[in-house]
Amino acid sequence: MSAPAPPAPAAPPPPKKDTLTIVFDGKPIEVPPGINLIEAAKLAGIEIPHFCFHPRLSVVGQCRMCLVEIEGIPKIQAACTTPIKDGLAVKTTTQKVRESRAANMEFLLINHPLDCPICDQAGECKLQDNAFGYGEQRSRYDERKRQYAGYDRTAIGPHVVADMTRCIQCTRCIRFCQEIAGTGELTFLDRGGRTLVWTHDGKPLANDWSACAADVCPVGALTTKEFRFRRRVWDLKKTPSVCPGCNIGCNISIEDRDSVVYRFLPRLNPAVNDYWLCDYGRFLSESLNAREISKATVREGSDVRDAIVPAAVERIASEIRSTIETDGPSAIFFLGSAHLSNEENFLLRKIADHIGCGNRDVVVDRSRVRRMKSKTEWIEGDHAGANYAGARDMGLSPGPGGHGLTDVLEGRWIPQIVVVADASFAAAADDAEKVGRLRGARFLAVAARTANSLTRAADVVLPAASLAQKEGSFTNVQGRVQWFQRAFLPPPPARAHWELLLLLGVALGWGDRNWTPAAVRTQIREEVEGYDEVTEQELAGGGLMKKGLFVSTGAV
Template sequence: MTDSEKTLKLTVNGKEVESAPGEMLIAAAEKAGVLIPRFCYHPRLEPVGVCRMCLVEVKGPRGFTLQPACYISVADGMEVVTDSDKAKKAQDGVLEFLLANHPLDCPVCDKGGECPLQDQTLTFGPGESRFVEEKRHFEKPIAISKLVYLDRERCIQCDRCTRFAADIAGEALIDFEGRGGSLHITTFPDKPFASYFSGNTAQICPVGALTTTPYRFKARPWDLEQVESTCVSCAVGCQMVVQSSENEIVRYLGIDSEAVNQSWLCDKGRFGFESVSSAERIASPYLNGASGMVETGWSQALDAIAKTLKSAEADSVAVIGGSHMANEDVYTWVKFAKGIIGTDSVDAQLDDGLDPKVVALSDRATIQEATQAKLLILLTGDLREELPILFLRIRSAAKKMGLKILEISQSESSLTGDAAVSLRYFPGHAEDLVDGVLGAEIDPGLYSGDLQAARALVSSVDPGSVVVVGGRENLAGSSLDPERAIAKLLDTLAGAKFLSGLRRGNVNGAIDLGMVPGFVPGRVRLESASDSLKA
C-alpha cells in the first residue's frame, strides 16, 4: 500500500475521523463536519498560519497545547479539541485584536452579508470590544488597477491576495509594506496591479479590503439570483456562478472545479459580463437593402433567409457557426446545414484553428491528465495570453508536482521559465524541429536550443504518458506546419494524448459536433457516417 492509499485515524472532539496522509487538520475536521474558524487558510493556497484564528488544542507529549489547524498535518492517533474553553478564549482574542482597527462600515461594505469576519465575529467573537482608542486610518479607496480597489483600513493581513499573486499567478505585484500597526497592503509605486488574474484576489479576500470596480455598490448578496454556468471567453470552459440583480448580470464568481479551473477565473472571463448588456450589442436582425443595413423584425429577416435558401444550390451555401454557442445549438445548426440544406461548407474556427482531423481524431487528454503527465509538450501559442487558466494549471503542476515541460515555439512564452527544455524554430520549420526531437538529423540553422536535451527528455518517458498541447502560435503563417508537427508527434509517440490549445470559446465542442467540413456529430467522418447522421 502506497502512502497515498493509507488512511489515518484521528479524534476530533471525541469523534473518530479518517484522513489521508499530508492533509491539513483544518480540512480533515471540515470533512467530518467540524468547522474550524479561519481567515488566512484557503484550500488552493499554501498554508502560512498567520491569522491564528484556527487555533485548536492538539494533544502532544506535554498534553494539550494550542496549535494552528491550518498549518499542521494530520497524524495517526492525533487527538484534537476545537471547542474547549482554551480554544474559545484564543479565538476571542484573535477577533478582538482584528476588530480593534477594523472599521465598522458593514452597511456600506460590498462584502457585507458574505463576510467571514462578520460571520465568525457572531459565532466565535467576544460580543463586545474593550478597545476605546482611535482606530487607524488610511486614504481610501485606492484604485490599484482599473478593476480592483483597495481599502487598507479593512485589511486583516491574512496574506491571501499576496500568496495568490506570487504563488499561483506568478506575478508578485501586490505585497505588504510597513510594520506593526502600520502594516498594510500596497503595490509598487511605478507598477499598477496589472495582472491577468487580479479579480481572484477580490474573490478570496475574507473582508472588503479588495473589491472589484464593476461590482462596487451594485447589489447585496441576499438580493442576488444565481445560476452555475461555463465561461466562454476562451476554450478552457471554467466553471463559474452567474449572479444577477433586477434582471442585470452584476458579477461572475469562480467555482472550485478540480477538473478545470480550481476556483480561479482570468479577468477577461470574470469581467466579460459587461458585454451582455452593452449598448453596442446587436439585439435585432438587419437586412442589407439599397440604402445599406436596415434594422428589421425577426419575421421579415427569416422570410428573406428562407426565400434566399430556396433559390440557392446546396453547394453554394456556407454556414459560419460561432464557437460561443452551446453544444445543443451547434448540433441544431449542423443538422440544418448538412442534413437539410445539404452543404458541407461549414466552419466554426474562422481561420485561427487547426485541421479538424488533428483535433477530432486524436486521443484527447483532459486538463487533469495534462497536469499529471510525465511529459508535457507545448506546441502552441502563449497560454497565458490565449488560455489563461490552463496556464495557471500547468504552471502550478510544474512548480508543485515537478511536471516536465518541453516547449517548442517561435518565441519565449510565459511558461519558458518553467520548461525543462525550450526550443525555438524559425517560421515554417516546426515540423523540421519535431523531426529533430524525434531523432532525425536536421539543419542547425533552423532552430536554437539544446536539441540533445530535448531528445533525452522525450526518450526518458513512456510515450503513453506524454500529452501534446497543440494550437496556433502565429496566425500570420499557414496552419499546415503546426498541424504536421502535431500529427507527427502523436503518430510517432504511440499512446500520446492531445490537448487542444485552440482559443475560441466552445471550438472543441463545435468540432466534436461537426461544425467543420468533413465531419458529422460525434467526431465521425462525413463519408463514413450513416444516413441517419447525415439527415
C-alpha cells in the same frame, strides 16, 4: 500414536489503509493523507474558522483563528499548521478553544472600522461571519482606531481598490501574487502597528489575474472597482457557467439580478481553473448585458421591416427551398461559430446534412496566449472563442467537395445563400471587405444579439440570446466537455440560437420543435465520435474529457 495436528495458519495481516482515522469531538472519520486539520474537519462537516489559510497557498499560521485542542498536547494548536496522523484526537468546541477564538476576534476588531453597512464585502466577509459566529457581541475598546491616511479607497491597479483600514494582514493577497501569479507586486510596508499591505515602489497591481487578489481577501480591504457599490451580494443569483473569453474554458458563476449580469466569479474546478479567473474573462460579464438586436427584421428590396420570428425563419427556409430547386444544395453555405455551444453547432451541421449540403465551416480569431493555473499545471489557450474545438467535433468543416469560409472570403466561390448562425463569429463580421464577400450571395441570413457590419448587410436578422440566457456545453482546449446553465430567459422575441436553429430545421422538414439541449446531447452521444460517455451526470459533475482529444487552431 497419531502425529500432532499442524498449527493453524496465521491470520493474514489486515489490509493496509490508504486513509487516516482522525477523531473530531469524539467522532472518528477517515480522511486522506497529506491534508491539514482544517481540510480534514471540513470532510467531517466541522468548520474551523480561519482567515489566512487557503487550500492553494502556502501555510503561514498567521491569523491564529484556527486554534484547536489536541489530546496529548498541553497548549492549543493552529489547525492549519498541524499535520495529521492516524489516531489524532481533536477538540474544536472546548471552553479554551471558544475563549481563544473570541479573544482573537476582539484583537482583530480593535482597529477594524465598523462600516459593514457601507462595505462592499458585506455578505461574503469572513471577518463578519466569524465575528458573529465566534466573537463576543461587545467591545471593551474605546480608544481611537488606527487610520491609514492616503491608503484607503485607493486604486492600486486597473481593477483593484485598496482600503487598508480594513486589512487584517492575513497575507493571502501577497502569497497569491508571489505563488500563483508569480509577479509579486504586493508586500508589507512599515512595521509593528503601522504595518500595511501595498504595492512595491508604488507599481500597479496589474498582472493578468489581479482581481483574484480581491477574491482571496477575506475582508473588504481589496475590492474590484467594476463591482463596487453596484449590488449587495445577497441579492444576486448564482448560475454555473463557462467563461466565453477563450478556449481554456474556465468555470465561472454568473451572478445576476433582474436579468442583469453584475459579475463573473471563478467557480472551483481543480482540473481547469481551480480557484482562479483571469481579468480578461472576469470583466466580460458586462458584455452579456448588451442588446442591440431586439426584433427580427426582413429586407424587402431597399426597405427593412420588423417581423415575427417564425415568419422570419420561414423566409430563410423558403429561400433555401427555392435555391435547392434551381441550383441545388451546393449553392448554400452554412457558417457556425466558436461562440456557440456544441448543441447549436450540431444542429446547424444536421440541417446542412438534411438538405445534402457539404458547404459548412467554423473559424476562430486568434488572441494572445492566455494562461490559467489549474491545481496541477498551467493551461494555455489562444482562441478568441470558447468552443472552436467543439464546433469542429460537431462536424462543421467542409464536406467532400464542399467549400469553406476561406473560399468565400478570397472570392474563389460565391454561394447563392449564406446562413450565419452567429453574427459575431469573428472579427471578419465587422470587416467591410469580408462582409462584402458574404453579401455577394443573393440572400444572407444571420442570428445576432449586437449589431455590426454583417447584421446591417443581412436580408434576415434573427434576435438571439446571450450566454447567460441559454444552456449548452463547450469543449475546451483540453478536450474537456463542460456544461453551462441558463441564468435567466432572453427578452421576447429573442431566443437561444438552438431554438432558432430548431425552428429552421423543422421548417425544412427535419427535427422536432420540442427538443431541448439535453435531447440534442443525446443525439451527440449517439453520433459524434468521442462524446459517447459525456452523460448528463458527468456534465453536472464538472465535465468530462472526451475520447480522441481534438486540439487544433482555426484562426482567420
